[in-house]
Structure formats: C-alpha cells, structure tokens
Amino acid sequence: xxxxxxxxxxxxxxxxxxxxxxxxxxxxxxxxxxxxxxxxxxxxxxxxxxxxxxxxxxxxxxxxxxxxxxxxxxxxxxxxxxxxxxxxxxxxxxxxxxxxxxxxxxxxxxxxxxxxxxxxxxxxxxxxxxxxxxxxxxxxxxxxxxxxxxxxxxxxxxxxxxxxxxxxxxxxxxxxxxxxxxxxxxxxxxxxxxxxxxxxxxxxxxxxxxxxxxxxxxxxxxxxxxxxxxxxxxxxxxxxxxxxxxxxxxxxxxxxxxxxxxxxxxxxxxxxxxxxxxxxxxxxxxxxxxxxxxxxxxxxxxxxxxxxxxxxxxxxxxxxxxxxxxxxxxxxxxxxxxxxxxxxxxxxxxxxxxxxxxxxxxxxxxxxxxxxxxxxxxxxxxxxxxxxxxxxxxxxxxxxxxxxxxxxxxxxxxxxxxxxxxxxxxxxxxxxxxxxxxxxxxxxxxxxxxxxxxxxxxxxxxxxxxxxxxxxxxxxxxxxxxxxxxxxxxxxxxxxxxxxxxxxxxxxxxx
Amino acid sequence: xxxxxxxxxxxxxxxxxxxxxxxxxxxxxxxxxxxxxxxxxxxxxxxxxxxxxxxxxxxxxxxxxxxxxxxxxxxxxxxxxxxxxxxxxxxxxxxxxxxxxxxxxxxxxxxxxxxxxxxxxxxxxxxxxxxxxxxxxxxxxxxxxxxxxxxxxxxxxxxxxxxxxxxxxxxxxxxxxxxxxxxxxxxxxxxxxxxxxxxxxxxxxxxxxxxxxxxxxxxxxxxxxxxxxxxxxxxxxxxxxxxxxxxxxxxxxxxxxxxxxxxxxxxxxxxxxxxxxxxxxxxxxxxxxxxxxxxxxxxxxxxxxxxxxxxxxxx
Numbered sequence: 001x002x003x004x005x006x007x008x009x010x011x012x013x014x015x016x017x018x019x020x021x022x023x024x025x026x027x028x029x030x031x032x033x034x035x036x037x038x039x040x041x042x043x044x045x046x047x048x049x050x051x052x053x054x055x056x057x058x059x060x061x062x063x064x065x066x067x068x069x070x071x072x073x074x075x076x077x078x079x080x081x082x083x084x085x086x087x088x089x090x091x092x093x094x095x096x097x098x099x100x101x102x103x104x105x106x107x108x109x110x111x112x113x114x115x116x117x118x119x120x121x122x123x124x125x126x127x128x129x130x131x132x133x134x135x136x137x138x139x140x141x142x143x144x145x146x147x148x149x150x151x152x153x154x155x156x157x158x159x160x161x162x163x164x165x166x167x168x169x170x171x172x173x174x175x176x177x178x179x180x181x182x183x184x185x186x187x188x189x190x191x192x193x194x195x196x197x198x199x200x201x202x203x204x205x206x207x208x209x210x211x212x213x214x215x216x217x218x219x220x221x222x223x224x225x226x227x228x229x230x231x232x233x234x235x236x237x238x239x240x241x242x243x244x245x246x247x248x249x250x251x252x253x254x255x256x257x258x259x260x261x262x263x264x265x266x267x268x269x270x271x272x273x274x275x276x277x278x279x280x281x282x283x284x285x286x287x288x289x290x291x292x293x294x295x296x297x298x299x300x301x302x303x304x305x306x307x308x309x310x311x312x313x314x315x316x317x318x319x320x321x322x323x324x325x326x327x328x329x330x331x332x333x334x335x336x337x338x339x340x341x342x343x344x345x346x347x348x349x350x351x352x353x354x355x356x357x358x359x360x361x362x363x364x365x366x367x368x369x370x371x372x373x374x375x376x377x378x379x380x381x382x383x384x385x386x387x388x389x390x391x392x393x394x395x396x397x398x399x400x401x402x403x404x405x406x407x408x409x410x411x412x413x414x415x416x417x418x419x420x421x422x423x424x425x426x427x428x429x430x431x432x433x434x435x436x437x438x439x440x441x442x443x444x445x446x447x448x449x450x451x452x453x454x455x456x457x458x459x460x461x462x463x464x465x466x467x468x469x470x471x472x473x474x475x476x477x478x479x480x481x482x483x484x485x486x487x488x489x490x491x492x493x494x495x496x497x498x499x500x501x502x503x504x505x506x507x508x509x510x511x
Numbered sequence: 512x513x514x515x516x517x518x519x520x521x522x523x524x525x526x527x528x529x530x531x532x533x534x535x536x537x538x539x540x541x542x543x544x545x546x547x548x549x550x551x552x553x554x555x556x557x558x559x560x561x562x563x564x565x566x567x568x569x570x571x572x573x574x575x576x577x578x579x580x581x582x583x584x585x586x587x588x589x590x591x592x593x594x595x596x597x598x599x600x601x602x603x604x605x606x607x608x609x610x611x612x613x614x615x616x617x618x619x620x621x622x623x624x625x626x627x628x629x630x631x632x633x634x635x636x637x638x639x640x641x642x643x644x645x646x647x648x649x650x651x652x653x654x655x656x657x658x659x660x661x662x663x664x665x666x667x668x669x670x671x672x673x674x675x676x677x678x679x680x681x682x683x684x685x686x687x688x689x690x691x692x693x694x695x696x697x698x699x700x701x702x703x704x705x706x707x708x709x710x711x712x713x714x715x716x717x718x719x720x721x722x723x724x725x726x727x728x729x730x731x732x733x734x735x736x737x738x739x740x741x742x743x744x745x746x747x748x749x750x751x752x753x754x755x756x757x758x759x760x761x762x763x764x765x766x767x768x769x770x771x772x773x774x775x776x777x778x779x780x781x782x783x784x785x786x787x788x789x790x791x792x793x794x795x796x797x798x799x800x801x802x803x804x805x806x807x808x809x810x811x812x813x814x815x816x817x818x819x820x821x822x823x824x825x826x
Contacts, residue, residue: 052699052822073702088700090693092811093686101690102701104683111683152701 001064003028003191004049004080004160009058011044018044020216021058026160031182031192033202033223035235036212037432038403042195043085045212046162049193050082051075062160076102081153085164087145091138096120098137099152123154127184142289143174150181161185162193167201171289172460172493179205197235199228211235236433243441245466245484251280254331254421254452255301260310262296262476270296271307272476278421278452283443284481285467286456289496292473294456295337298425301454302334303327304342315420328357333419333446335410337426337456339403343410346399350391351380353398354413383412388438404435411442422446422453428462440466460489474498518777525657527776529665530731532769534559536668537723538747539754539761540675541587541716546751547679548712549692549815550598553609555720556744557616558590562721564620567728567735568627570637580664580725587721590616591714599709602819613744621737634734640664662730664722669762671719676758688712692813695820705820720744746799753803755810767802771795 002025011019018041026032034042047053049060054070061067068074089098100116120133129147137145146166153161163182167175182205186192196202202209203223210220211234219234255278262271271293278284288294299305300312303324312319320326328334336342344353355376360368364376380394387408391401401409407427414422424443428436443466447453457463463470469481472495479495487495518524538555545552552558566583570576590612597608628635640662648659679685687708690698695705723743728735746768754760775791782791 050700051702071702072699076702082700084696084700086696088694088697090690090697090814092693092814093689097686097690098697101683101686101698102703106684106687106703108683111681111686 002026003063005061006045006049007059007061009045009048009055009060011041011048011053011055017215019048019055020214022212022215022217024210024217026191026193028159028191029186029189030208031186031194031206033206033209034193034195034212035197035199035202035209035231037197037235038430039432040212040235041215042212043164044215046082046164046193046195049075050080050162076156076158079157079159080162081156081158081160082162083146083149083153083164083166085166085168087149089137089145089148092136094134094136095131095140095148096133098148099133099155103156120151120155123151127154127181129181142169143171143177146170146174146178154185159189160191160193162195164195165197166194167196167198169290169458171496172489173497175201199231199235202231203228213237232433242433242437242465243444245283245444245468248281248448250282250468251450253277253279254315255454256311256313257297258311258313260297260300260312261308262300262305263308264296270476271300271478274310274476274478276454276471276478276481278454280420280450280452281447282468283447283453283455283466285463285470285484286454286473286478287460287463287470287492287496288458288473290458292496293476293478294425294473296476297473297478298337298423298456301327301332301423302336325357325360328417328419331417331420333414333417333422333451335407335414335422335424335427337429339406339410340399344398344406346397348398349395350384350389350398350401350409351377351394353409354380354383354394357413358416383409383416387412387442404431404438407431407435407439411439415442415446418449418451419446420451422451423456424453425456426458427455428457428459460492464489472496514778514781515774518774518781520653521777522653522656524773524777525654526660527773528766528769529657529661531772532765533662533665533668533730534723534726534743535747535750535765535769536672536762537719537726538744539750539765540671540758541719541723542747542751543754543756543758543761544675544679544688544716544719545591545713546816547692547756547813548688548709549695549813549818549820550595550709550713551605551609551817552591552594552612552713552716552720553606553748554590554594554612554616554717555609555747556740556742557613557620558587558717558720559724559727559740559744561590561616561620562587562724563728563739564624564724564735565721566725567637568624570729571635572627576640576729579729580722583721583725584718587724588714588718590721591717592710594717595710595713598819599706599713602821605817617740624735634736636733637729639728639733640730662726664726664730668723668726672758672762679758684708689813691820692815695815695818699820699822706822709820720747723747749799749803752810753799753806755806756813764802764806768795768799771798 004026006022006024009019009022022045036042048055051070051072051074059066062078067078096117099120104111117133124130129151131144131147137148166178170178182192194206206223209223209226209231211218257274257276260271260274263269274297286294300307303322306321314330314332317330340346355364358364365371377394384391384394389405389408391405427439443453455467464484467484470484471481472479472492474496475498538559542552542555562583565586566579569579569582594608594612597603598605642660643663645659649655679689687698687703691705691708698705698708724740727739750761750764753764772795775794779788779791
C-alpha cells in the first residue's frame with residue numbers, strides 16, 4: 001500500500017487552474033521527483049498536501065486514511081513534513097526554538113528544553129545533519145538553515161518529506177551533501193517528494209519522475225529509463241535548445257573596474273579591492289553564492305550605490321557614480337536582479353515602463369518636459385512586436401505580465417540604445433525554458449554586435465555555457481578571471497565556498 | 512549639583528518615581544506583547560483612557576476595587592479584539608486602525624462618563640487603593656518607604672515584569688507569540704493558527720494597557736478627568752523601542768522616564784526662579800528622545816512587525 005496517494009486534486013485561483021485533476025502515489029523509501037517549469041503547479045500541489053491551501057476537488061490519503069483538508073496541523077500529525085523553498089524560520093530565534101515550536105501543548109506552563117536539546121542532538125548525529133542548537137538561525141549559512149528545516153520535519157516524526165526546490169540556494173558541495181542525507185533517510189524508510197526543474201539533479205536523486213505542465217501531469221517515468229532530453233521534452237512540451245556561445249575576437253575594453261571597495265549601511269565591508277575588465281564582444285560571468293558581493297557590485301554599476309574607494313571607467317570615462325540616468329546615457333544597459341522591485345513599476349502601463357529611461361530625451365518628450373505620448377506608444381508597439389512580448393497591448397498594466405514577458409520588456413528597454421556595456425544580473429532566474437532561450441539569445445546577439453557584458457548568475461551551467469571568462473565572488477573578494485571551461489563545476493564550487501580550487505601540492509602531482 | 516543630590520535623597524522623590532512608573536510598566540508590557548506578535552497597537556492611548564474610565568466607574572457604581580481592575584482589563588481586551596479583527600483578520604493598516612481605536616475608545620469613554628454622570632460639575636471621587644506597607648522592608652532608609660509602602664497595583668506592575676518575561680521566553684505559547692512576530696509562515700508551517708496567536712496576544716496586551724489606565728484613576732488619583740492619560744500611551748510605544756522589545760529593559764526604560772518626570776517637578780520648585788518651568792516640563796521628553804536614539808539604533812525589530820498574514824494566499 002502506498003504511504004501517500006493523491007486522487008483527482010484540482011485547485012483554481014480565480015480563472016487560473018493551478019492543478020488540474022492530479023493523481024499521484026508514493027511508496028515507502030521512495031524518492032519521487034516532481035518536475036515542471038515555473039508556474040506548472042508543483043508548489044501549489046505541495047501546499048495542498050501540507051494544508052496551506054484547500055483543494056477545490058480531490059482527495060489526499062495517507063496510509064489509506066483521508067487527510068483533513070486545509071490544516072497544516074493535520075498534515076503534520078499524519079506524518080508529512082515540508083521544507084519550503086523560502087525557509088519558514090525566524091532568524092532572530094535559536095535553532096532549538098525554531099525546531100520545538102508547535103511540538104508542545106501551547107497551554108503548558110513550562111518547556112522541557114533539555115529533553116528537546118538531547119532529542120535534536122541525537123537526530124543530528126544519526127542523520128549527519130550537524131547544527132548547533134543554540135545558534136541564532138540568522139547567523140547560519142543557507143545550507144545550515146536547510147538542515148534546520150529538515151530537522152524540523154524529522155523532529156515531528158515525518159514519514160513523508162516534501163522538498164521544494166531545495167537546491168536553488170545551495171553550492172554544488174552542499175547539494176551533494178543534501179543528496180547523501182536523502183539517501184540515508186530513504187534507507188530508513190522515509191518517502192520523499194523532490195521538487196525541481198533542474199534535470200541533472202532529478203536524474204541523480206530520484207527513483208521516479210512525474211512531470212507537470214500547466215497544472216496537469218503529462219507523464220510519469222522510472223528515472224532509470226529516463227534521460228535529460230526525454231525529461232526536457234516532457235517538461236516543455238516541445239524540443240527546446242539553449243543557445244551556445246560561438247568564438248569571437250574581443251575588442252577594446254568597455255568597462256574597467258579597479259580596486260573598488262564598498263560598505264553597507266551598517267559598515268560591513270561588501271566589496272574588497274574588486275578589479276575586473278570587460279571588453280567588447282565579451283561576456284564575463286560572475287559566479288558565487290548569493291550575498292557575497294554580487295549585489296553591491298551591481299548596485300554600483302547601475303547607479304544605485306557609490307563605492308567607498310576605487311574607480312570604474314565606462315568607455316574610458318569615469319562612471320558617474322550614483323547617477324543612473326547618466327550611466328544609462330553614457331552607454332550602459334541594465335537588467336536588474338529583481339524584476340518587480342527594480343525593473344518595472346508594476347502599477348504603470350507597458351509603454352510608460354518602456355520609455356522610463358528616456359523621459360528627458362527628445363525622442364520621447366518635447367523640450368524634455370512634455371511626454372510625446374503618441375510617439376512613445378508607437379515605440380512601445382514596436383518593442384512589443386520585436387521582442388515578442390505577449391500582452392494585450394501597450395496600455396496593459398505591467399504587473400499582469402508573466403515573468404518571461406516582463407523580462408522581455410526590460411530587455412527591450414535596456415537594449416534599445418544599443419549599449420556598449422550590459423549588466424545582466426540573474427537575467428533568467430525564474431523564467432521557463434522558452435523565455436530563457438530568448439533572453440540568452442538576445443544577450444549573445446548583443447555580444448556579437450560589440451557589447452561587453454557582465455553576467456551575474458548563481459547557475460553554473462548558465463555561466464559555463466554563456467561566458468567567455470568567469471570570476472567568482474566570495475566574501476566580497478572577486479577572484480581573477482579564468483577562461484570558461486578551464487575549471488570543472490566542483491572546482492568552481494570550491495571557490496564559491498571560499499577555498500582555493502588549486503591546493504598547490506595535489507594539483508601539481510595530479511598533472 | 513547639591514540640589515540634585517538633595518532631591519535624590521528624599522523618600523518623596525523615590526515614592527513619586529515608583530508611582531509614576533506603574534502605569535508605564537503596564538502600558539509598555541502590553542504594547543510589547545502586541546508588537547512581539549507582530550501587531551503595532553496604537554490604540555494604547557485610547558485603551559488606557561477606557562481602562563481608566565471603566566475601572567473608576569465600576570467602583571463609583573458600587574463595585575469592588577479588584578473586580579474594577581478586572582472589568583478594566585476586560586474592556587481593554589475587548590478593544591484589543593476589535594483592533595485584531597481589523598489588523599489580524601482583515602489585514603488592514605495597523606497604524607490607521609490603531610489611531611482609529613484611540614480616537615474611538617477615548618471619545619466613547621468621555622461619552623459614557625457624561626451619560627452616566629450628566630450633572631457632575633466637580634469630578635466625583637471614589638475610595639482608591641490604599642498603600643500597603645511590607646513589614647521590615649519599609650524601614651530601610653529612603654528607598655524603604657518608597658518601594659515598600661505602595662499600592663497593591665504597583666506591586667502587581669512590578670511583578671508582571673518577570674511574569675511577562677517568563678511567559679514570553681519560557682513557555683510554548685510565548686515562543687509561538689515571538690515566532691508570529693518574526694515569521695508567521697513558520698508558525699503556520701508548524702501547525703499553529705497564526706491569527707489566533709496574534710489575536711490572543713493583542714487582547715492580552717490591551718488588557719494590560721487598560722489596567723495601566725485604571726491605576727491612574729483607582730490608585731494614583733481618585734477621580735476621572737478628561738485628558739488624564741495625557742500622552743502616557745505614546746510614551747509606552749516609544750519605551751518598547753527603547754527596550755528593544757525586552758520586558759526587563761522595558762522596566763529600566765520606564766523607571767528612567769518616571770525618575771526624570773519626578774525629578775523635574777522637584778527641580779521646578781528649587782530652580783523655578785531662575786529657569787522657566789517649561790524647561791523642566793520638557794526635560795523628560797528631551798532626554799527620552801536622546802536615550803531612544805542611542806538605544807534604538809541597535810534594536811532588533813521583530814521581523815514581521817506590521818506585516819499582515821493571510822492564509823492560503825499565493826505568495
């Protein structure tokens with residue numbers, strides 16, 4: 001008998017059908033991968049299972065008994081544990097506090113902390129999930145926080161563990177260690193649902209794959225009988241290939257960063273003597289775990305922050321720090337990390353967002369004061385056509401666009417002036433395969449035309465396939481660049497974790 | 512400087528400090544509990560007024576003092592429920608709701624007072640709480656009579672500091688309250704009803720605020736006047752930040768403010784001829800602002816303060 005079975009689960013949000021009559025089952029000790037693009041309905045399904053949402057139709061059964069709908073308490077009691085993509089932890093509280101919340105009767109007058117601490121320590125040791133119970137969660141690394149999330153579920157005797165995009169925030173080493181933990185846990189009889197859109201991980205970790213597309217299950221295969229191409233095709237519904245880099249001779253430098261230091265508001269140093277040069281016809285990839293200096297550098301290059309010291313030259317001229325419009329009009333194009341926060345104003349229309357970098361230019365406004373709306377709307381229509389932005393037209397509210405189409409809008413705006421330098425910060429994060437291919441093709445086109453590009457990404461596959469050279473951020477230090485392809489993924493992973501990729505002795509012996 | 516020392520050496524100064532601090536302790540602890548659960552309660556000024564009126568009126572109508580305190584707490588909790596139903600269940604702006612509650616609760620208190628006592632010209636009086644001296648301890652010079660010859664409500668205020676600390680830091684419900692103010696999703700993910708935890712915290716906190724108001728009419732004075740809360744609620748809101756949301760620091764902050772307040776009255780009498788008295792009236796507030804600036808820079812805000820939580824919505 002399966003530990004878990006879902007039968008005919010349907011969930012609607014307004015007119016959108018997020019889950020369309022989904023049926024699945026899960027056996028003891030099995031890892032079931034749930035594969036699908038963003039918006040395919042994976043997280044919605046799991047939120048129903050864990051009681052965050054109430055399904056409109058369908059039944060969930062655990063050990064053959066129907067599960068009470070819409071109650072996380074009931075789901076936990078039935079033995080379901082969930083590691084959310086955005087961790088559900090409180091940073092200002094200790095690990096132990098985070099784990100024991102909800103495990104004792106709320107009306108008890110005391111807590112048995114020593115017993116809880118011992119149980120947690122025993123579990124840590126048993127499953128190799130080392131973590132200090134008295135540490136503040138806010139001071140832990142992302143990998144450690146994830147361990148706390150897993151321990152939280154195990155502490156409540158979970159027999160079914162849901163992991164929602166667990167590797168999105170991990171270094172390659174942390175990912176490997178997570179997979180080992182999972183192997184051990186399933187060996188003890190735990191059933192796991194592993195949600196991802198990364199094909200190689202699914203192939204490495206799962207026993208069976210269920211593929212979701214537009215809210216419905218489109219196929220189920222044994223992992224042993226599947227390969228990358230098959231899964232990719234099932235996921236997207238058509239054959240999609242990502243663009244590849246073709247060799248091109250580089251030109252003169254377009255951006256020269258020299259010994260830049262930056263500090264946060266609290267005085268913490270964010271960038272330490274960062275130097276980097278980008279030439280025309282070149283893409284320089286910047287790798288690193290989030291929070292190691294990428295944002296500080298991007299903020300300086302896009303005019304949102306000023307460095308403490310150091311120089312940046314754009315086409316030989318000093319970059320006007322803290323002045324976004326000057327930076328843009330001297331030949332820089334910007335694709336910000338957070339589309340919604342820094343890319344567009346969601347409440348405003350497409351055409352308004354499309355001209356927002358050119359408001360004082362004669363092309364958009366008369367005498368730099370009155371907007372020439374007819375002309376601006378015409379420009380927007382051209383951009384919509386050229387960049388294939390799927391929308392109702394230039395007067396649509398921008399926040400109603402899908403992630404991919406919003407990114408196309410930002411690309412259209414950034415590339416309109418044919419910038420010599422482009423800052424692309426996580427340009428494909430959260431996009432589906434089709435949109436990824438489109439964005440990457442546009443970046444490669446810009447490189448061909450003669451732009452120099454900085455590509456910041458946490459996805460090593462993306463960096464390796466698009467960059468001419470790569471540098472790695474760690475604790476505000478940017479490494480020397482190396483040609484893409486001269487280092488393996490594990491080697492770059494070590495650099496991301498702050499260890500030199502070349503332990504001198506071993507390396508010499510190996511060669 | 513000599514004058515300052517003289518003031519510090521009088522039992523009257525210390526007794527006044529302890530008297531002034533009592534309502535501040537209730538109010539600050541009440542606000543602290545609400546904010547720890549993630550809900551700013553700017554209804555405090557009005558809830559204290561309502562507590563002051565309700566407790567006093569209960570006794571004036573023939574009720575007993577302690578049931579009067581309980582009645583004030585009940586009225587406070589009711590306004591807390593009103594606040595929570597808007598801010599917790601409907602997710603409306605906590606600022607706007609809080610100020611609305613303050614206006615509503617104050618006006619309603621004055622209205623009810625006038626309704627029940629339409630013809631009173633001089634405010635009628637009740638028999639308030641009497642001081643209870645604690646044997647032996649009261650004989651300690653200077654601080655003895657100040658600390659250990661006080662109203663039972665003052666002892667209750669001082670006692671509620673360790674009690675609130677214990678509940679917040681040593682019980683499962685306290686952990687749930689703190690977690691609801693840090694990351695409500697974490698509470699939900701552990702199978703606990705966030706909305707119920709927040710509502711409970713706001714009601715308990717509001718009850719404490721109302722008791723703080725009741726202290727003023729039932730222990731400090733013996734009558735109810737219009738405007739008698741006089742901004743004490745707002746001081747409590749500031750004291751919570753000063754205290755970095757910790758009960759023990761809240762006591763410290765409240766004592767500091769009360770001490771300055773007691774000091775300025777006495778300093779006025781001593782130096783009133785040279786320096787205008789308005790300067791002394793201003794002093795506690797100026798020094799509070801200075802202390803706030805120093806303390807608040809390092810404060811660790813509850814991460815989910817002011818953030819409404821909605822179940823089952825797409826994030």
